[in-house]
Amino acid sequence: MPESNKEYLVGVDLGGTKILAGVFDQKLNCLGSAKLSTKAGRGPDAVIERVARCVKDAIDECDLQMKQVIGVGVGAPGASDPVAGRVIFAPNLDWRDVPLKKELEKQLGVPVFIENDCNIQALGVHAKEFKGKPQHLVGIFIGTGIGAGLILDGKLYSGFNRTAGEIGHMVLEVGGPKCNCGNRGCFEALASRTAIFKRIQSAVKDGQKTILTEILEGHLKDMRSGDLRKAIRRGDKLVEKIVEEAAEYTGIAVANVINLLNPEVVVLGGGVMDALEDEMLAIIVETAHDNAMPGTDKGIEIVASKLGDEAGITGGAVLAKQNLG
Amino acid sequence: MPESNKEYLVGVDLGGTKILAGVFDQKLNCLGSAKLSTKAGRGPDAVIERVARCVKDAIDECDLQMKQVIGVGVGAPGASDPVAGRVIFAPNLDWRDVPLKKELEKQLGVPVFIENDCNIQALGVHAKEFKGKPQHLVGIFIGTGIGAGLILDGKLYSGFNRTAGEIGHMVLEVGGPKCNCGNRGCFEALASRTAIFKRIQSAVKDGQKTILTEILEGHLKDMRSGDLRKAIRRGDKLVEKIVEEAAEYTGIAVANVINLLNPEVVVLGGGVMDALEDEMLAIIVETAHDNAMPGTDKGIEIVASKLGDEAGITGGAVLAKQNLG
Numbered sequence: 001m002p003e004s005n006k007e008y009l010v011g012v013d014l015g016g017t018k019i020l021a022g023v024f025d026q027k028l029n030c031l032g033s034a035k036l037s038t039k040a041g042r043g044p045d046a047v048i049e050r051v052a053r054c055v056k057d058a059i060d061e062c063d064l065q066m067k068q069v070i071g072v073g074v075g076a077p078g079a080s081d082p083v084a085g086r087v088i089f090a091p092n093l094d095w096r097d098v099p100l101k102k103e104l105e106k107q108l109g110v111p112v113f114i115e116n117d118c119n120i121q122a123l124g125v126h127a128k129e130f131k132g133k134p135q136h137l138v139g140i141f142i143g144t145g146i147g148a149g150l151i152l153d154g155k156l157y158s159g160f161n162r163t164a165g166e167i168g169h170m171v172l173e174v175g176g177p178k179c180n181c182g183n184r185g186c187f188e189a190l191a192s193r194t195a196i197f198k199r200i201q202s203a204v205k206d207g208q209k210t211i212l213t214e215i216l217e218g219h220l221k222d223m224r225s226g227d228l229r230k231a232i233r234r235g236d237k238l239v240e241k242i243v244e245e246a247a248e249y250t251g252i253a254v255a256n257v258i259n260l261l262n263p264e265v266v267v268l269g270g271g272v273m274d275a276l277e278d279e280m281l282a283i284i285v286e287t288a289h290d291n292a293m294p295g296t297d298k299g300i301e302i303v304a305s306k307l308g309d310e311a312g313i314t315g316g317a318v319l320a321k322q323n324l325g
Numbered sequence: 326m327p328e329s330n331k332e333y334l335v336g337v338d339l340g341g342t343k344i345l346a347g348v349f350d351q352k353l354n355c356l357g358s359a360k361l362s363t364k365a366g367r368g369p370d371a372v373i374e375r376v377a378r379c380v381k382d383a384i385d386e387c388d389l390q391m392k393q394v395i396g397v398g399v400g401a402p403g404a405s406d407p408v409a410g411r412v413i414f415a416p417n418l419d420w421r422d423v424p425l426k427k428e429l430e431k432q433l434g435v436p437v438f439i440e441n442d443c444n445i446q447a448l449g450v451h452a453k454e455f456k457g458k459p460q461h462l463v464g465i466f467i468g469t470g471i472g473a474g475l476i477l478d479g480k481l482y483s484g485f486n487r488t489a490g491e492i493g494h495m496v497l498e499v500g501g502p503k504c505n506c507g508n509r510g511c512f513e514a515l516a517s518r519t520a521i522f523k524r525i526q527s528a529v530k531d532g533q534k535t536i537l538t539e540i541l542e543g544h545l546k547d548m549r550s551g552d553l554r555k556a557i558r559r560g561d562k563l564v565e566k567i568v569e570e571a572a573e574y575t576g577i578a579v580a581n582v583i584n585l586l587n588p589e590v591v592v593l594g595g596g597v598m599d600a601l602e603d604e605m606l607a608i609i610v611e612t613a614h615d616n617a618m619p620g621t622d623k624g625i626e627i628v629a630s631k632l633g634d635e636a637g638i639t640g641g642a643v644l645a646k647q648n649l650g
Binding site for chain 2: 079088089134135136148150152153157158159160161162163164165166167169170171172173174175176181183185249252255256257259260261262263264290291292293294295296298299300
């Protein structure tokens with residue numbers, strides 16, 4: 001059983017559908033975790049109560065007590081103001097200007113720090129998988145949407161309005177497919193899970209065949225990234241082609257990042273990458289090197305994160321640790 | 326006449342066709358300058374001798390002497406290693422691994438510092454036009470090619486291989502027009518002077534009419550950015566349309582930068598912008614705001630630099646000043 005020292009950190013990944021909380025020691029080992037659904041429809045107060053409950057559940061899971069925790073770091077979707085401790089705008093949660101830090105501190109009685117979810121995932125990956133070594137690391141997270149976290153000159157870079165990393169809305173194809181943001185040809189509209197699903201649905205409408213209709217018993221809209229992997233492994237050429245195209249677009253986005261920011265490491269994560277690494281990574285790496293300016297990509301690593309769901313909660317622990325000095 | 330103190334800085338802009346040197350006081354006022362053609366074809370030794378001569382000419386122009394100069398900063402095209410003082414690869418000069426710093430120090434007898442030309446222009450614009458205030462500034466320079474310099478967290482950001490800022494090779498249109506780098510659809514292949522010229526030439530070949538054939542007496546390949554402005558002001562619809570399209574692509578590139586880096590200021594410079602600011606800037610600003618994620622562009626300035634040719638030499642002086650502490 002862990003000692004009774006007051007030395008534990010809690011990281012929280014607050015997503016549109018689920019809340020994940022993990023308890024970490026100072027060396028960033030995850031001692032245990034807990035999960036709750038978000039229930040965003042019940043409004044901010046209910047969600048914040050659920051976050052607090054999830055944190056307490058994770059601590060209890062580790063046979064620890066709240067008083068042994070020195071701080072909590074939370075990754076929230078959308079734009080956050082970490083200094084004011086407020087979530088400014090999170091469409092996934094339908095939140096506008098929610099004082100998350102203050103409310104959680106009231107309920108938990110320990111210091112709470114907040115950051116954008118992709119920033120926090122990049123922090124987690126940088127600290128845990130790279131021992132915080134690369135001075136410049138870009139983490140690109142591909143799921144329902146696409147976002148990035150930037151570690152530049154050894155620390156999190158968030159820019160003027162603290163919204164840096166919105167790589168999902170980098171235009172890769174002027175006049176390309178419509179994106180949720182209202183524009184066309186964004187990276188997210190070409191390579192996110194949503195984009196892949198849309199292309200499969202449209203191909204099926206046009207009469208093309210896919211094993212997915214069988215796997216999902218006709219309910220295509222229930223498709224998950226894992227179903228795509230299953231279909232490809234069972235020889236589904238349509239799904240294979242569409243996933244390969246998404247990997248090519250991702251490679252071009254990685255090349256754009258290398259050309260502009262010349263990071264030492266580009267690390268890819270998120271649900272789509274977790275499920276389809278074997279199918280996508282080699283294509284992404286090859287396309288990125290093909291599209292990077294000769295010489296700029298020398299020695300640059302392009303890899304997939306192995307942290308999966310743990311990236312966000314690990315990053316939350318790192319955020320708390322950094323803020324508590 | 327300036328005092329005889331040892332306090333002056335010299336900035337040099339070493340380009341593929343010309344060398345410009347400027348003498349600056351500590352407040353970055355330009356006291357005088359000199360210009361020489363580069364004569365890259367004569368090889369690195371001859372070019373370095375010409376740089377040294379241009380520096381001495383500029384100093385003499387200001388009635389100063391070399392011993393009153395504390396340092397020289399040089400912006401060179403292509404990839405440079407400022408620490409080793411070497412130009413690693415500069416296609417415009419046909420240079421590979423040239424020890425520019427050491428050779429110039431030998432000839433000038435004062436400390437010399439080198440940097441990439443776009444980085445140095447961004448430094449100059451940041452220091453002179455913005456008093457070094459914005460923490461995050463991206464300078465995009467549009468001429469024959471397109472490059473950028475990034476000031477992040479108050480200082481020049483150059484990345485792992487020191488090649489950050491290669492925005493000209495950011496893909497904006499997968500499968501778009503061929504770029505000199507070998508890829509397709511790069512920003513530079515869509516909006517540089519070279520790209521604009523190619524599109525006009527191709528339209529003329531297709532039988533479209535432009536006043537440029539008259540202005541240039543049939544020698545279309547002698548087109549300069551100023552000729553484009555003249556043609557537009559004389560009502561040339563073809564040139565107007567092609568320049569507007571280049572401005573739209575530039576606006577999309579600016580939006581990509583805002584989404585990814587969220588800088589406080591995006592400043593546009595280079596020969597094309599200097600000549601066509603009135604025709605392009607409003608379109609760039611509008612397109613950038615249209616394509617930036619809502620909220621990310623709040624309060625961000627998108628402006629044209631007024632420094633023109635002085636950006637590079639000013640940045641050279643800033644570089645020397647910063648390095649001499």
